[in-house]
Amino acid sequence: MPPESPFLKALEGANFSFTARPEPVAGDLRMSWGIAVVLLSLFHSRGKKASFLKLQFLAHSIRTEDSREQVHAVLRGERKTSELQVRVEPWLNRAVAFAHGLKYVDVSKGKTITLTPLGQDVAAAIDATSDVLHHERTFLTNVAKRATENIVTRIWRMETLL
């Protein structure tokens, strides 16, 4: 803004007061999005169950177009596992905790998470609603079954896949 701007002049010497407003939250930090992604991830995994490690891997890679494409490239063998940086998402643990509280999942030995029959119903209903989580669903149908616990562990340890 140029120094002679009338707008700037008007601001000089003015009194300001601030009012607190509700905070915006990123879409992927909303409860329903997180819980829905956890349910769908389990729904598309073999045996409707997965380890925390796998859920973290899926939850991290599902978030953006780039990260989704990276995972595809690694599974296709076009990229090395070391190029994939998997981060631990704190929201995922909370989503699992809420899903557990809502009786959608069982957590056995603090490691393996399994869909309960109620959770399966909810997940199936979300999966059948074609206008929500479109990209996420496409990603999960392709990746969730192929990314076995074994492969996820190797990616996590940056070992070669083939």
Next chain:
Amino acid sequence: MQALLYVLGMEKMLSPSREVPVPHALTTFLMRDDESELAITNSFVELEIENGAGTIVTVRRPIKEAGIDTRLVTVWFGPMLTEPSKTAASRQFFVRDPGAFKREDGFLHFLEAFIGWDMPVVRKYEGPEGKLPLETVFPLFWVEQKRGWSTIPAAIPTYMRVRDVQKRAVEFILDLDVHKLELQRQRLKERIEDNARNWTSVIDEMMRIARRAGGTLTGLPPRPTADTDSLERWTISLVQNDETVVIETLLAALRARVAVLAEAKVPQVGETADALTAELEELGKEIDARNQKRIEVHKARQLKEADIASLERRIAQLGEDLQKNQDVQRLQRYAGTAGNLTPDQCPTCEQSLVDALISQEVLEAVMPIEDNIEYVRSQLKMFEDILQREQAEQRRLEDLGAVATTEINQLYTRVRTIRSDLLGPSSAPSAAVVEERVRIEARIRDLEALIASLADTANRLHTLSAEFAELLNAGRLIPSDKMTEDDKHKLDALTGSMRELAEAFGFTTFAPKDLTIDEDSYRPQKEGYEIGFETSASDAIRLKWAYQLGLLELARKYATNHPGLLLLDEPRQQSSSKVSFGQLLEHAAKHRGAQQQVIVSTSEDIDTLSPILARLECKRIIFNGYVLQPVQPQTNA
């Protein structure tokens, strides 16, 4: 009665299936009056019809005939049933297959022309516009026994992908101008949009031409206008020595300079050596300054590029976030049907929760999802606006860079000419002076060509502007009311007839004078509520009689497309009382002799019918026993 529909190729009015819609008595076995069965070996339907112009044709369609396809319809151009001995020309048509309505050899195409209709073009749900199918109009005067009585005004098939098919059918039968007006408005809108698109593309083209020549174009209206004066006010400005100059000013200066150079005689190198040396030095400085400028522009462009890339990244991220937020909204909305995904209290400890998967202590209050979506949208909009501005700035910098490069090149050319002058013999004519003149003349030619080419393109704007003015005029001519006066009269008359008839038929659910016809759907309504079968079933039937007879009555007073025929198959549905059935027949009989025909078929008890029929002037055909009888083998007497 179904056989009549069948012979006219109207089976699609009943259902989209490809079955022959006639009873088993015509396809498999026939019950004789003594209840014995007889297998069908051969069956067909023949029908003689006469149109308003008095032309009579006889139509024949096979049902079960060895070796003959049921899609084949034969038409004799004469009354072959009333005068079997006659001979007449015949022609074969096809039905049921695609094209039966569009193609010359299609029977429905023939039928349309025979009735004297010209079906309107209507919009479909997908694909191009098409004619309104006959099957959607027939139910308004042909009430078939099984499904025909289920809806008011008529059981119009909806599977033919015609938009607002019920409305279109009624509008056609009533010959209302509404649809024509609507089509006209729609076409006009499309043409105006087209005009605007062409306009923008011409302006874009002119901008491109101007930019290629290092100039900017201003003063042209960005949207179509009928004001032709405003089309003359465009100017091109060019950057000259860091200043923006209007092309005309530049041309004038250049022409003046050429005139001066042309007047003066070409000096010898020896005479101008000092001046040339001084100019050379000056040129060196100028080139340095220009180079400096070019480097600055280049740096600024690199910064802009980085800005634009980061803006684009930001926009992509916002786009993803918006998508996620919208998903959240849908997931929340649908919570409750399958399961709750956004608990507002912790399911374990019952503490209240805010809708976020981050530590609950961090947040005071979370924006509701609707506001959040709006918030992301407004951010998106802001960044998109910034991006546009930055891209425009980027283009301006590119132009500046290009201008600087050309200017530097010209300066170097000048340096080379002066140097060769200075190295040459001092008695030679100064090439530097000649070069300047040639260069300026070439520049003048370029600028003139630019103006001419822009003026050429601008001429197309005049054509578009004239077209736009014409479209605006056409828009003013279309009445702003949805219906024309004539349409309103027709609808009022139909409402009047319907009320009277409903009263006569003993409609009791509410006072018949409260009945109106909705101007949008053309369905009967009361105080804005549509009336269907939620009234008593027998009253609904009475209302349907009233509506359809009303359509027929209207055709006597107004020009409509009603064929003047009403066919009611088993109208005594839902045991509507004998009184009202008698009334129906009486009112139906009134249409006799007015070039109209009402055909009623009923299996009513003859004792009930006889006293009613005795009062009426009508043609009665009474079948004692089954209607369908085997053909007696011909005996050679």
